[in-house]
Amino acid sequence: MTMFKTFKKEIMWGGKPLSISTGKISRQADGAVIVQYGNTMVHCAVCASKVQPDTFEDFIPLTVNYQEKTYAAGKIPGGFFKREAKPSEHEVLVSRLIDRPIRPLFVKGFNNETQVVATLISFDGKTQSDIVAMIAASAALTISGLPFLGPIAGARVGYIDGQYVLNPDMHQMKKSELDLVVAGTNEGVLMVESEAHELSEETMLGAVGFGHDAIKPVIQMIIELAEMCAKDPWTVKEEPAEYQEVRSEILEKLGDEIKADYKIHNKLERQDAVAATREKAKALFEGKEAHLAIYEKVFHELEARIVRDAVLETGIRIDGRDTKTIRPIEAEVGLLPQAHGSALFTRGETQAMVVATLGTGEDEQIVDSLAGEYKERFLLHYNFPPYSVGEVGRMGSPGRREIGHGKLAWRAIHPMLPNAEEFPYTIRVVSEIMESNGSSSMATVCGSTLSLMDAGVPMKKPVAGIAMGLIKEGEKFVVLSDILGDEDHLGDMDFKVAGTKDGVTALQMDIKITSITKEIMETALAQAHEGRLHILGKMAEAIAEPRANVSPNAPRIITIQIPKDKIREVIGTGGKVIREIVEKTGAKIDIDEEGFIKIASVDENAGQDALKWIKEIVSEPEVGMIYDGTVVKIMDFGAFVNFLGSHDGLVHISELAPERVEKVTDVVKEGDRVKVKCMSIDNRGKVKLSMKRVNQQTGEEIVIEKKHHKEKNDQPVVENEPVQE
Numbered sequence: 001m002t003m004f005k006t007f008k009k010e011i012m013w014g015g016k017p018l019s020i021s022t023g024k025i026s027r028q029a030d031g032a033v034i035v036q037y038g039n040t041m042v043h044c045a046v047c048a049s050k051v052q053p054d055t056f057e058d059f060i061p062l063t064v065n066y067q068e069k070t071y072a073a074g075k076i077p078g079g080f081f082k083r084e085a086k087p088s089e090h091e092v093l094v095s096r097l098i099d100r101p102i103r104p105l106f107v108k109g110f111n112n113e114t115q116v117v118a119t120l121i122s123f124d125g126k127t128q129s130d131i132v133a134m135i136a137a138s139a140a141l142t143i144s145g146l147p148f149l150g151p152i153a154g155a156r157v158g159y160i161d162g163q164y165v166l167n168p169d170m171h172q173m174k175k176s177e178l179d180l181v182v183a184g185t186n187e188g189v190l191m192v193e194s195e196a197h198e199l200s201e202e203t204m205l206g207a208v209g210f211g212h213d214a215i216k217p218v219i220q221m222i223i224e225l226a227e228m229c230a231k232d233p234w235t236v237k238e239e240p241a242e243y244q245e246v247r248s249e250i251l252e253k254l255g256d257e258i259k260a261d262y263k264i265h266n267k268l269e270r271q272d273a274v275a276a277t278r279e280k281a282k283a284l285f286e287g288k289e290a291h292l293a294i295y296e297k298v299f300h301e302l303e304a305r306i307v308r309d310a311v312l313e314t315g316i317r318i319d320g321r322d323t324k325t326i327r328p329i330e331a332e333v334g335l336l337p338q339a340h341g342s343a344l345f346t347r348g349e350t351q352a353m354v355v356a357t358l359g360t361g362e363d364e365q366i367v368d369s370l371a372g373e374y375k376e377r378f379l380l381h382y383n384f385p386p387y388s389v390g391e392v393g394r395m396g397s398p399g400r401r402e403i404g405h406g407k408l409a410w411r412a413i414h415p416m417l418p419n420a421e422e423f424p425y426t427i428r429v430v431s432e433i434m435e436s437n438g439s440s441s442m443a444t445v446c447g448s449t450l451s452l453m454d455a456g457v458p459m460k461k462p463v464a465g466i467a468m469g470l471i472k473e474g475e476k477f478v479v480l481s482d483i484l485g486d487e488d489h490l491g492d493m494d495f496k497v498a499g500t501k502d503g504v505t506a507l508q509m510d511i512k513i514t515s516i517t518k519e520i521m522e523t524a525l526a527q528a529h530e531g532r533l534h535i536l537g538k539m540a541e542a543i544a545e546p547r548a549n550v551s552p553n554a555p556r557i558i559t560i561q562i563p564k565d566k567i568r569e570v571i572g573t574g575g576k577v578i579r580e581i582v583e584k585t586g587a588k589i590d591i592d593e594e595g596f597i598k599i600a601s602v603d604e605n606a607g608q609d610a611l612k613w614i615k616e617i618v619s620e621p622e623v624g625m626i627y628d629g630t631v632v633k634i635m636d637f638g639a640f641v642n643f644l645g646s647h648d649g650l651v652h653i654s655e656l657a658p659e660r661v662e663k664v665t666d667v668v669k670e671g672d673r674v675k676v677k678c679m680s681i682d683n684r685g686k687v688k689l690s691m692k693r694v695n696q697q698t699g700e701e702i703v704i705e706k707k708h709h710k711e712k713n714d715q716p717v718v719e720n721e722p723v724q725e
Helices: 089-105 129-144 201-229 241-261 267-284 295-314 400-416 440-454 485-490 518-542 564-571 573-585 604-618
Strands: 007-013 016-022 031-037 040-048 062-068 114-122 153-160 163-166 178-184 189-199 329-333 341-347 350-359 365-369 372-376 378-383 426-435 464-473 476-481 493-499 504-511 556-561 588-591 596-601 626-635 638-643 647-652 673-681 687-690
Touching (some): 016 129, 062 129, 089 129, 089 178, 089 189, 089 400, 114 129, 129 178, 129 201, 153 189, 163 201, 178 201, 189 201, 201 504, 295 476, 329 440, 329 518, 350 440, 426 440, 440 518, 464 485, 476 518, 556 604, 564 588, 564 604, 573 588, 638 673
Parallel strands (some): 378 426
Antiparallel strands (some): 007 016, 016 031, 031 040, 178 189, 189 504, 464 476, 493 504, 556 596, 588 596, 626 673, 638 647
């Protein structure tokens, strides 16, 4: 008899079995499941602190950690310590992917510290684990008894040959024009993350709908599992009576002042005015400890209500704009004289200084993933220092938000970059956010395009991005173009769209409510398209197309393809030949296993010298051609000359000079640099060379006329012709 009481549900989903099981592993966690899809398995455990804070908060201290174990793919970690270390960028991005749709679904008033840990424990090399991890987190929360208004589920949508594909495997994704992840409840979509190859707004909206329909059977499966084994629900504190008392008093005595504060269009002046009004609110409750402890939370809640009501009623926003107007835009390129490409993009009070750097194959990022090691030639890094919002803060390694925003901009730009054959550079873009008041990630997209074009990267088309917001009460809603930071915090949706004039390249959506309709998404996409075209026009005023040449400060890269059987000759024994080329010319040389060579140098002459050297190594001698060579061996009958890399040929004594030569050493000695003409190549590959037929100073060919005279036997005698061995 088993000691475990297990529960399991299974369905066929996207052509593969999907199962959720619980009761056998991690029984002390509040909720723990193992989800298997194909042969990819994720374990997820949920725990919440049993100590309930005294205060009533509309905030949950939630931490989501997704981690990959290399044993999942039958591997041992690289590095000295041979164990998993800090989270990779991929693990951080998947953690965010799970966090974003579940965070809004915790009941207000539940503020116990909560941790969700999803661990990849088996990986089949085909089934991507992020969707499996998201389903596992949802199932673990749903059976835990925590006040979680789920379940949710997620799905990946591809677009191959004009058809939507549910959860395409990693091989299929190489052919897909779309990589879209959608998450939500039965009622609506909560989160979208995507990269697309210039797809229309209609196609993107269709993909969201396709994905939302696809997750409903999974949600039903989680519900059925919870009906079998869910733990008793946790009790949640109700809002104390003091909250309504404070709310009513602030609204009655300071409501008009708050409204007036939010009619101040300048961000810093508005913040100062609101801070002064907040101090007045504090003064209302001096001596009332219970009220004083909560006045600030209630004040913030009233700010949101007042701003939202004003926009819904008047259509006029905090900074005086209507719902569709984009803030003033200034775009500038060539900002930094030593950078390969640079741009300053300013939209209202949001500003990004973006710098592009071009490197060689040595600069590619080596990524050691469970699916196998690969190299990344496009890097985009986003930095958000505290001074960008006028604050003092900790400076350190990039946080989850910075990694997430950088990846969103990466997805937007990536489809429009040339491939390695067209542009053999490693490309790094760094976005430094200098000011922020809404959508710095989309400013990064715009600034990245400008800096890349300034660097001479032949982008297929310029890309711009815009952030949309939403305020919805009941059936009434307004969609806001180019949202401010306050509108992001106080609104119901953060909807970012990036793309070219012809289509969408990236879409990210986070919803704080569950009643988003197709009409709202259509309106948001249409407004975003209109705004994107406006921004692209402003960007074109700074630079309309990529510069014809890369920056003079950037390395020049020359590419050449050589036969595979010549790779060894170029590298040489122990790398001797290629090291010599690098040392003598100063160029950097990368050669892959297919014989594709990149020669990089800031000095163009150095690159040409290296190219000539390599061509000489891999070229075959041609009869009639003139070559530079080195005398490597002296014999009585002539000199052996090394030319064209490893090729040697004989200059017979009769071909050393126009006049008769008594001794070879009268003309040449070992180590001399000479110019030779290839006279013949026999069927054994032996090469006969001539020095006398080449001007040793200029390298020009000397034509030797044949002289004839009659002997007694009347046979012609040819003078100065080479004597045969």
